[in-house]
Amino acid sequence: MLALGEAQRQFFLGEALSSKSEKDLFSSLGEVLSSLRLAIALLIVLAVASIFGTVIPQNAAPEEYLRVYKLTTYKILHILGFLDMYRSWWFVFLLTLLCLNLITCSIGRFRLTLRLLSQSRQRLEDAEWKSLSPKKNLSLKGLPAEWLPSVRKALAHHFPSAKALDHSGTHHLFAEKGKLSRFGVYFVHLGVLVILGGALIGFFYGFRGNINIAEGETTNRAILRNGQQIPFPGFQMRLEKFTVAFYPNGAPKEFKSVVTILEGTQTVLNEPIRVNHPLTYKGLSFYQSSYGVAGVEKAVLLVKEKATGKEHLIDARVGARTELSGGNYSFILTRFHPDVQGMGPAFQIMSFEPNRPHENFMLFQKHPEMEDRRPGPYRFLIREIVPKYYSGLQVNKDPGVLLVWVGCALMIIGFYLTFFLSHRRLWIRLSGKGKETLLEIAGSSHRNRTGFEQEFEKMVHSLKEKLSGQPKDSKERERQS
Amino acid sequence: MISSKLVTIVTFLYLFCTVLYFNYLAFRSKKLGNLAVMATWISLLLHTAAILWRWVESYQMGFGHAPLSNMYESLVFFSWCIALIYLLVELRLKSRIIGVFAMPLSFLSIAYAALAPGVSDRIDPLIPALQSNWLHAHVITCFLSYASFAISFGISIMYLIKARKKEGVHPETGLADFFPSLESLDNLIYKTIAVGFPLLTIGIITGAAWANYAWGAYWSWDPKETWSLITWFVYAVFLHARLTREWRGKRTAILSLIGFGAVIFTYFGVNYVLSGLHSYAS
Numbered sequence: 001m002l003a004l005g006e007a008q009r010q011f012f013l014g015e016a017l018s019s020k021s022e023k024d025l026f027s028s029l030g031e032v033l034s035s036l037r038l039a040i041a042l043l044i045v046l047a048v049a050s051i052f053g054t055v056i057p058q059n060a061a062p063e064e065y066l067r068v069y070k071l072t073t074y075k076i077l078h079i080l081g082f083l084d085m086y087r088s089w090w091f092v093f094l095l096t097l098l099c100l101n102l103i104t105c106s107i108g109r110f111r112l113t114l115r116l117l118s119q120s121r122q123r124l125e126d127a128e129w130k131s132l133s134p135k136k137n138l139s140l141k142g143l144p145a146e147w148l149p150s151v152r153k154a155l156a157h158h159f160p161s162a163k164a165l166d167h168s169g170t171h172h173l174f175a176e177k178g179k180l181s182r183f184g185v186y187f188v189h190l191g192v193l194v195i196l197g198g199a200l201i202g203f204f205y206g207f208r209g210n211i212n213i214a215e216g217e218t219t220n221r222a223i224l225r226n227g228q229q230i231p232f233p234g235f236q237m238r239l240e241k242f243t244v245a246f247y248p249n250g251a252p253k254e255f256k257s258v259v260t261i262l263e264g265t266q267t268v269l270n271e272p273i274r275v276n277h278p279l280t281y282k283g284l285s286f287y288q289s290s291y292g293v294a295g296v297e298k299a300v301l302l303v304k305e306k307a308t309g310k311e312h313l314i315d316a317r318v319g320a321r322t323e324l325s326g327g328n329y330s331f332i333l334t335r336f337h338p339d340v341q342g343m344g345p346a347f348q349i350m351s352f353e354p355n356r357p358h359e360n361f362m363l364f365q366k367h368p369e370m371e372d373r374r375p376g377p378y379r380f381l382i383r384e385i386v387p388k389y390y391s392g393l394q395v396n397k398d399p400g401v402l403l404v405w406v407g408c409a410l411m412i413i414g415f416y417l418t419f420f421l422s423h424r425r426l427w428i429r430l431s432g433k434g435k436e437t438l439l440e441i442a443g444s445s446h447r448n449r450t451g452f453e454q455e456f457e458k459m460v461h462s463l464k465e466k467l468s469g470q471p472k473d474s475k476e477r478e479r480q481s
Numbered sequence: 482m483i484s485s486k487l488v489t490i491v492t493f494l495y496l497f498c499t500v501l502y503f504n505y506l507a508f509r510s511k512k513l514g515n516l517a518v519m520a521t522w523i524s525l526l527l528h529t530a531a532i533l534w535r536w537v538e539s540y541q542m543g544f545g546h547a548p549l550s551n552m553y554e555s556l557v558f559f560s561w562c563i564a565l566i567y568l569l570v571e572l573r574l575k576s577r578i579i580g581v582f583a584m585p586l587s588f589l590s591i592a593y594a595a596l597a598p599g600v601s602d603r604i605d606p607l608i609p610a611l612q613s614n615w616l617h618a619h620v621i622t623c624f625l626s627y628a629s630f631a632i633s634f635g636i637s638i639m640y641l642i643k644a645r646k647k648e649g650v651h652p653e654t655g656l657a658d659f660f661p662s663l664e665s666l667d668n669l670i671y672k673t674i675a676v677g678f679p680l681l682t683i684g685i686i687t688g689a690a691w692a693n694y695a696w697g698a699y700w701s702w703d704p705k706e707t708w709s710l711i712t713w714f715v716y717a718v719f720l721h722a723r724l725t726r727e728w729r730g731k732r733t734a735i736l737s738l739i740g741f742g743a744v745i746f747t748y749f750g751v752n753y754v755l756s757g758l759h760s761y762a763s
Binding site for chain 1: 494519544605606608609610612613675676678679681683686689690691693694695696697698699702704707710714715717718721722724725743751755763
């Protein structure tokens with residue numbers, strides 16, 4: 001990095017780079033804010049603070065805290081924001097400080113990088129030449145001017161677009177590549193800022209709520225954690241069907257809610273929502289998050305005619321009337337009881353026969369023997385109770401999420417540039433020594449020096465091969481091209 | 482299951498490799514070094530076969546998925562990553578001595594998988610939350626980064642031993658003479674972290690992307706996420722501290738030790754000590 005090394009070091013350490021000797025409060029404050037020392041300190045403080053956030057449960061109910069902590073401890077933790085730490089004023093303040101530090105530090109360093117790149121000189125003084133590594137000298141027969149074109153040509157394969165310069169009889173060549181590598185760090189820093197910006201947008205303009213919809217029902221608003229209701233923008237959602245599938249070992253395999261999006265009475269979409277496969281519509285995303293039983297969808301009943309022994313398998317919905325023997329007998333499942341005095345689930349049934357008062361009875365799933373004693377033309381048996389599910393969906397709006405991914409992409413690009421590329425520079429001098437030419441070649445890389453040394457070695461080897469023999473006359477070269 | 486038996490065999494092979502490396506350190510015979518490297522390559526090959534075989538077995542059971550879904554599988558994969566990254570470093574540097582510190586880690590990881598009573602080798606079908614292609618990208622990048630940090634940890638220990646010797650605390654120990662120079666060890670610590678850090682970042686990003694699909698939140702400060710961020714902070718400190726040049730050698734080596742401590746806590750501590758969304762991984 002030549003002479004700039006010291007300046008850079010000073011800059012990193014947050015020491016004065018400018019020659020101004022008098023420091024007022026603001027400029028020294030600015031220096032602290034833009035120093036790398038502050039960056040390191042902030043990262044350490046953030047790391048340590050984050051540990052507290054993982055040890056102390058966040059956003060739990062007061063009773064839960066009081067089970068673990070004494071009342072005074074709880075109060076202190078509450079006042080200091082440790083119970084919702086990542087949103088506490090001081091944590092946000094630390095993040096803000098980190099952002100300011102990142103911005104000021106990067107801007108300062110960015111200027112330095114630009115200066116450093118613009119100062120890459122085509123011709124080096126002997127002292128600078130001496131400080132370079134790696135270096136190599138070759139001896140060629142012929143004059144420097146004759147060799148220059150072929151050297152350029154041979155070099156083009158390794159370092160394209162070399163600049164040439166004549167200086168008192170010596171030919172200088174300069175080439176560089178991987179300049180962008182020096183900017184990688186700014187991509188990473190910008191990425192961090194963009195991610196935090198995206199998070200901020202999500203915090204202010206987004207929300208996270210829930211809906212519970214029973215099968216067949218429709219909803220048009222999300223309910224936030226604080227109870228606030230947010231209407232969907234111009235649409236409704238109906239849950240058509242919720243299904244849950246299990247593996248043979250009993251572990252869940254799939255939770256699926258088939259939903260319809262309606263605008264007015266118009267069906268717009270009919271799609272399943274599964275875990276890992278959310279549905280996004282008009283900026284709202286719906287995620288499968290829970291489910292439960294909302295009631296009974298229907299019962300599958302086996303109805304036996306006592307007189308003839310004939311059996312009918314009937315799908316009976318709660319509240320709907322079912323007719324038997326050509327309308328001479330009918331019944332309604334009026335109510336479902338999940339558990340009647342410890343005897344298990346049961347339906348309340350009302351039956352009708354012409355010219356007789358209607359009858360009310362209970363039908364138990366687990367006690368079919370009770371049906372033996374009940375008079376009437378039919379005997380009922382519950383084959384299956386089909387539950388009516390509700391599906392719990394999480395509803396999100398996060399307009400900042402795209403920005404977050406942009407920031408992540410910037411970071412990854414930045415890492416590639418920073419860690420996997422390097423800024424490599426090459427200087428060549430061609431000077432005459434009688435009838436011979438001395439070719440001096442030197443290079444530098446700002447990162448991965450050992451890798452560059454190997455590359456340099458290979459390049460010198462291939463240059464040697466290409467430059468063996470006599471220089472090609474410039475006229476001859478013209479004829480060839 | 483055949484794959485579990487293979488894993489047990491590989492466990493003993495890694496133990497054997499570790500013993501070879503220690504012998505290499507003790508006797509410094511080139512032959513022993515060559516043997517150790519060869520044994521490690523063969524073990525890694527068999528290890529790869531074990532992982533692939535387990536993959537095949539999961540398909541035979543009717544619910545095929547990549548073997549990256551529970552504690553057992555992650556430990557086996559972690560061990561694989563450490564061995565792989567060590568061998569790659571060895572290829573580039575021809576420094577076998579790092580194996581003395583890398584192979585025990587690889588062995589410990591797979592031995593914990595094979596022998597710990599709490600870690601089941603059963604192949605279970607994937608629960609809905611794990612049925613995502615992000616799983617692969619997330620687990621692979623995370624464990625490659627953890628393995629890079631593990632190697633960096635090993636080299637940091639070498640650095641500290643050698644630095645102690647130089648300071649004359651234990652001038653009688655001859656081990657450190659055999660280590661690469663302090664400068665190249667310091668450089669290696671940096672390089673392995675320079676590989677691990679971007680990988681960890683991608684691991685966190687793919688995890689966030691996955692969480693966004695599964696739970697609708699790319700970041701929810703659950704303990705696993707937070708600890709991965711803490712780890713990220715520590716290595717970010719390492720990289721920035723190294724820039725100042727004031728922090729070189731011993732201090733950065735210690736930072737690398739702290740960083741690996743954070744990695745281990747992110748990996749095990751969170752599962753066993755704290756609770757959160759990742760609890761199914763235990």
